Amino acid sequence: MGANSRHALPAEYQRGLYEAIFRRRDIRNFIADEVPDEVLARVIVAAHHAASVGFTQPWDFIVVRDTARRREVKRVFEAEREANAALFTGERLRQFLSLKLEGILEAPLNLIITCEPDRFGPAVLGKVSIREVEVYSTCLAVGNLWLAARAEGLGVGWVSIVRNDALREIFSIPPHVIPVAYLCVGYVAAFPDRPLLESAQWASRMPARTLLHFDSWDGRTEGDGHSLSDLVQSPEIWRDLLEDAPPLSDDRKIECADVPNRIAKPRSE
């Protein structure tokens, strides 16, 4: 560990974070077990410690267990799913219709994470030309919650096939508050190795190097002998992490997911 990384977390902590990131899935199948309030509290506190523009903390959390309201959401989802289906034809449509895209009623609870812009008035540090900054912050809170849930063994599915006006009506959300994320939350029988839409061959993981630009959008090749484009696709970058993080005892060893393949299956194995 170089002098410049003296603030790095220890290897097993680093690995914990990366494992949560690579094992997180968008979950649509839940088991009925209740989520203990203590676990729910931890993932909400994790969300509440996301970054926020001007430290505005613009989020709120609506914990939904009420079945009648969830049935209403499910009806909205069904109508929106039809609208979404209309965008596809042929084999793609057949595939779309075969996918389970939510667990609104099966999950033991739903959770809405909202954004209240200008919560403390219109003067916000960091909010000038880009009006959506508080929504961005709210997404960071969703991300924290999703990762914490994965670490806790809890599945989360984000249902984006809804209408915000309908959510506002069903949950009495004020007009100025934006329902950013409608989440289904609960334990799972399994966390799939790969994202659902990848295994269903709906889409493929893009090679990371194709997403890199250098100094400009049209700067597609690195100068100065840098090797970043190769490294983002190399298992080598995960080797130290594997060597430094002590192996887990057998009974706690977890099978590694396939992504990024590197934590799971280093070349040397």
Place this chain on the structure above:
Amino acid sequence: MGANSRHALPAEYQRGLYEAIFRRRDIRNFIADEVPDEVLARVIVAAHHAASVGFTQPWDFIVVRDTARRREVKRVFEAEREANAALFTGERLRQFLSLKLEGILEAPLNLIITCEPDRFGPAVLGKVSIREVEVYSTCLAVGNLWLAARAEGLGVGWVSIVRNDALREIFSIPPHVIPVAYLCVGYVAAFPDRPLLESAQWASRMPARTLLHFDSWDGRTEGDGHSLSDLVQSPEIWRDLLEDAPPLSDDRKIECADVPNRIAKPRSE
């Protein structure tokens, strides 16, 4: 660990994730040390494994080292900061002007994370009434990168006091691509214990219980003897995690940040 949490990550991995979440800071002060490409590669791969609507992976990464372009960004920042300052008066204005809000030129590199909506055409699974879903996904990528950076000992600061039209011009970003996050990235002399805007008394951390709603926006109290509102503010919820996660050997022990105060200072200590 209950049967329903059999997919939970081991305690030291969980703790790694929570430590990264609670120790992450919005950084404005950097040291000059170069960021090794291997470290940069890992945090970009972490970002690339965020959730995305319809598995669209709508993000791109522009790695900026060029000083001339960064100077242009700095000029845009300065103008926008003036506009932002105009929102405040009196003591609040004095305070605003005293804050360092970016490290555009000091950081060894800047990183722009963009969002390309409809990258594979207008038919997107999960995109119907809510048009911003791909931007939400891009924010999740930013969040992953920010946490991975923290684990690597690398500071990240999000500069939102910019103009997207200016960023498009400076970096030749096509009109349909949204520059979601302009980040300064580099090693730091220290990760502050508390968020900058909290120590500067610009704003306070909101008590988590004030953010909770049950079944409806106006459902502010829990029924059924649930205790979530108490738990989100209790150090007790972190006790098991502290007891289950083996202590680190002394030379690798890291001083704990003050937030959420619970991982750092359980009541029993």
